[in-house]
Amino acid sequence: MTDWLSGALLIVGAFFYAAGTLGLLRFPDVYSRLHALAKADNLGLGCVLLGLALQAESLAAGLKLLLIWPLALAASSAVAYAIARRADRLGVKPWRKDAP
Amino acid sequence: MNDIDLVVALFLLGNLIVALLAAARGPTAADRMLMALLFGTTGTGILVLLAQVMNIPALVDVALVLALLAAIGGVAFARRAWQGDGHD
Amino acid sequence: MSIAFDLLLALALLWSGGRCLSVDRLDRAIVLFIAFGLLMALAWARLAAPDIGLAEAAIGAGLTGALLLDAYGALKRRKA
Secondary structure: OOHHHHHHHHHHHHHHHHHHHHHHHOOOOOOHHHHHHHHHHHHHHHHHHHHHHHHOOOOHHHHHHHHHHHHHHHHHHHHHHHHHHHHHOOOOOOOOOOOO | HHHHHHHHHHHHHHHHHHHHHHHHHOHHHHHHHHHHHHHHHHHHHHHHHHHHHHHOOHHHHHHHHHHHHHHHHHHHHHHHHHOOOOOO | HHHHHHHHHHHHHHHHHHHHHOOOOHHHHHHHHHHHHHHHHHHHOOOOOHHHHHHHHHHHHHHHHHHHHHHHHHHHHOOO
């Protein structure tokens, strides 16, 4: 049962990683690419970590795996904020469908 | 269960390489830096999976360091290196 | 399966290293260098050397990348 759950979580995590990469390749401007990357990839990382924590031998090892996630979330949201603010400061216009 | 771990690690590595190939010729400086950000997250995932597959718990620490320092690289880019009209 | 992982990793390492040396723009070379450092850390992990991988991830991908980006920004500011 635990094996199945962990495998399913790993596959869901891989799917979110693929979604993040697809967003990086296909979205039209810096802000939307940032949006795809910072959220989808970190959700993928969270699913992978949860799936691996279910396989861990001891409670301490599992908790350590899970503790990586808040760190990655804080780091990536800080970087996403810094890059988006800088892009706005430099005058990069957000993409609009009607006015290219 | 090691099989699916390795398959997911391989898939993530393929993901990483596709992003590397595409973003190395990305249009703006920010795109290339976004690739470095993606490398941080995906590399953390691959290292954690490798720690399980190869049964080396120390690799989890490597993953932690990578997650932390990818953020430093991104902030250094945003605060110090990226200037100009944004499309260079 | 693991041989496929290793081959893919080695190919990506060679490509990013060669591209980092041959690309003509400094900012692209820096980003490729960061990517190379990360792939190198993965390679050390694959070789069951987590200590060297830790050093590579911290120094190669993280700190040197940030320092190079800072130096690039300083160069650009001086030129402007």
